[in-house]
Amino acid sequence: MAYQTIEVRKLTPVIGAEIHGVDLSKDLGNQQFQEIHDALMENLVVFFRDQKMTIDQHKAFGRRFGKLHVHPNAPQDLPDHKDILVIKADENSKHVAGEEWHSDVTCDEEPPMGSILYLHTVPPDGGGATMFANMYAAFDGLSKPMQRFLEGLTAVHDSAKAHFYRVKTTDRDDKTYPRTEHPIVRTHPVTGRKALFVNRGFTNRIMGLKKREGDALLEMLFQHIETPEFQCRFHWQPNSVAFWDNRATQHRALFDYHPHRRYGHRVTVCGDKPFYRA
Numbered sequence: 001m002a003y004q005t006i007e008v009r010k011l012t013p014v015i016g017a018e019i020h021g022v023d024l025s026k027d028l029g030n031q032q033f034q035e036i037h038d039a040l041m042e043n044l045v046v047f048f049r050d051q052k053m054t055i056d057q058h059k060a061f062g063r064r065f066g067k068l069h070v071h072p073n074a075p076q077d078l079p080d081h082k083d084i085l086v087i088k089a090d091e092n093s094k095h096v097a098g099e100e101w102h103s104d105v106t107c108d109e110e111p112p113m114g115s116i117l118y119l120h121t122v123p124p125d126g127g128g129a130t131m132f133a134n135m136y137a138a139f140d141g142l143s144k145p146m147q148r149f150l151e152g153l154t155a156v157h158d159s160a161k162a163h164f165y166r167v168k169t170t171d172r173d174d175k176t177y178p179r180t181e182h183p184i185v186r187t188h189p190v191t192g193r194k195a196l197f198v199n200r201g202f203t204n205r206i207m208g209l210k211k212r213e214g215d216a217l218l219e220m221l222f223q224h225i226e227t228p229e230f231q232c233r234f235h236w237q238p239n240s241v242a243f244w245d246n247r248a249t250q251h252r253a254l255f256d257y258h259p260h261r262r263y264g265h266r267v268t269v270c271g272d273k274p275f276y277r278a
């Protein structure tokens with residue numbers, strides 16, 4: 001794809017690109033906005049370096065892509081900014097957010113279209129990287145009979161599963177945990193491509209199958225999704241930004257840096273109800 005207002009440098013042939021030539025603290029013109037959106041559709045996750053954004057500027061950038069999402073049960077660390085998710089780890093952390101492969105908040109009936117993470121403080125020596133995986137490639141990499149079998153099925157996404165990690169970091173147990181059912185193969189509303197849409201973080205049951213069948217099938221899919229050829233790994237620097245499309249990717253945060261600090265903010269952009277179109 002040709003870009004006029006940004007430079008796009010691919011990280012791998014399959015997923016991920018760095019975008020240069022943009023200051024995210026400024027209002028984006030229509031063409032630059034469109035090109036960032038196109039680069040996201042093409043590469044599924046895009047990265048920006050050396051950005052300086054206030055919380056309001058971060059939120060304004062997110063709002064160009066849609067309404068901001070409020071997490072149903074994460075801690076509210078900034079009461080004046082309920083749409084900011086604070087991502088933090090320090091010497092006291094035993095776990096961090098996103099340690100399992102997942103797409104964000106798929107327990108919602110309308111899971112977020114994308115998430116924009118801005119880290120100010122990152123650990124030394126390349127620690128605290130985030131891995132991303134391409135869910136179109138995961139679907140395309142299955143055999144045709146398996147693709148056809150999955151296309152008719154739905155699965156349950158339950159945030160109690162994700163809460164297992166969160167409760168250990170925050171000791172919160174005063175919330176209810178959303179749960180919903182989604183197609184296992186979803187059609188991306190912009191590109192029209194088919195993506196595998198189950199994840200280890202939230203998905204716990206396949207409708208219509210016996211538990212033993214469903215558990216085995218989910219485990220096979222979770223392992224398939226982790227195929228290294230579907231992935232890229234992003235090494236953060238202070239003031240880097242990652243913007244991923246939750247409809248076509250999964251990610252996993254690596255916790256290999258204890259006792260160092262890693263800190264930043266995420267805004268999450270609302271999405272639509274997942275659907276499958278043959």
Ligand code: SIN
Pocket residue numbers: 087097098115117129130251252253254266
């Ligand atoms: C997340 O949003 O799942 C956290 C990702 C990260 O901290 O790298």
